[in-house]
Amino acid sequence: MAFFERMKAGLAKSREKLQESLNVLLKAGPDVDDDFWDDLEETLILSDMGARAAEKIVEELRDAATRKALPDAAAVLSELEDRIADTFYTPEANPLDTRPLCVLFVGVNGSGKTTTTGKLAAEAKANGSTVVLGAADTFRAAAIEQLEEWARRSDVTIVERERGSDPASVCFETIEVAERESADLVLVDTAGRLHTSDDLMRELRKVCDVVRKRSKAPVLTVLVIDATTGQNGLSQARVFNDALALDGVIITKLDGTAKGGIALAVSHELQLPILKIGVGEGIEDLRDFDAHDFARALVGEKA
Numbered sequence: 001m002a003f004f005e006r007m008k009a010g011l012a013k014s015r016e017k018l019q020e021s022l023n024v025l026l027k028a029g030p031d032v033d034d035d036f037w038d039d040l041e042e043t044l045i046l047s048d049m050g051a052r053a054a055e056k057i058v059e060e061l062r063d064a065a066t067r068k069a070l071p072d073a074a075a076v077l078s079e080l081e082d083r084i085a086d087t088f089y090t091p092e093a094n095p096l097d098t099r100p101l102c103v104l105f106v107g108v109n110g111s112g113k114t115t116t117t118g119k120l121a122a123e124a125k126a127n128g129s130t131v132v133l134g135a136a137d138t139f140r141a142a143a144i145e146q147l148e149e150w151a152r153r154s155d156v157t158i159v160e161r162e163r164g165s166d167p168a169s170v171c172f173e174t175i176e177v178a179e180r181e182s183a184d185l186v187l188v189d190t191a192g193r194l195h196t197s198d199d200l201m202r203e204l205r206k207v208c209d210v211v212r213k214r215s216k217a218p219v220l221t222v223l224v225i226d227a228t229t230g231q232n233g234l235s236q237a238r239v240f241n242d243a244l245a246l247d248g249v250i251i252t253k254l255d256g257t258a259k260g261g262i263a264l265a266v267s268h269e270l271q272l273p274i275l276k277i278g279v280g281e282g283i284e285d286l287r288d289f290d291a292h293d294f295a296r297a298l299v300g301e302k303a
């Protein structure tokens with residue numbers, strides 16, 4: 001299935017609900033009442049977009065509906081799509097394209113950090129970057145093996161130590177190796193942790209501090225969020241952002257049964273860019289994020 005179709009399939013639940021609401025608007029014409037707009041806002045919130053983003057989008061759509069007297073289904077869908085796309089925080093250039101660069105992937109257990117690190121290594125290598133991977137998830141033995149496999153597939157250097165090693169030392173060594181090899185991209189996988197565990201968050205802050213201090217290249221701290229976790233993703237993002245001052249977010253598993261709106265909630269409320277999206281488990285399944293494509297997949301094709 002093509003990438004856009006796969007994302008669209010993942011966002012089906014949200015889209016169906018939204019289209020139900022929009023059909024009401026389209027039938028009622030310009031005379032829809034307050035209840036309609038309240039219902040639409042609720043629908044957006046239920047698709048995990050978060051209250052603030054939903055309120056902003058509905059206010060703007062309502063304003064446009066009055067001002068521009070949106071004539072038909074196509075016009076309303078198109079306007080909604082634009083409002084959703086504009087609500088994402090979008091930097092002019094993707095910070096992940098900076099070289100040299102060091103990226104630390106953080107997030108809760110199983111969100112897709114190791115897979116994302118591997119996919120990004122493959123993509124960067126294919127685009128001509130020299131990549132070094134750091135296996136700083138020393139907690140889960142399988143994570144080291146998993147990252148080794150990704151390193152082998154992409155033919156990039158990996159720095160690893162045995163399970164239970166100090167993750168900060170793995171990072172230190174990874175940066176040393178990268179400097180020796182004049183690598184232009186360092187990707188560090190960290191252990192998953194619950195954002196509610198103060199001890200583990202403190203440990204992660206230490207890892208980030210070491211990397212930020214030691215790396216001569218700019219450092220990005222990137223939160224990997226599983227789209228299927230829904231609203232909990234926003235709580236995760238708030239806590240990780242407070243602890244680590246995040247630079248961006250990657251949303252994985254958008255091919256799943258995700259409602260998907262969480263991407264918008266996090267980007268808008270925390271003013272963070274969505275740096276990439278994951279739409280499958282394969283090496284090719286990491287894509288650039290395009291706010292308009294995302295909005296189109298969420299809202300549906302223009303009529």
Ligand SMILES: Nc1nc2c(ncn2[C@@H]2O[C@H](COP(=O)(O)OP(=O)(O)OP(=O)(O)O)[C@@H](O)[C@H]2O)c(=O)[nH]1
Nearest residue numbers: 109110111112113114115192252253278279280281
């Ligand atoms: N469908 C789908 N599965 C994904 C995607 N990204 C990751 N996965 C799968 O999600 C599972 C967990 O991914 P990992 O990369 O191991 O997650 P992690 O965050 O490193 O896990 P911990 O180290 O335990 O925190 C694996 O089975 C991956 O193949 C995606 O975009 N789509």
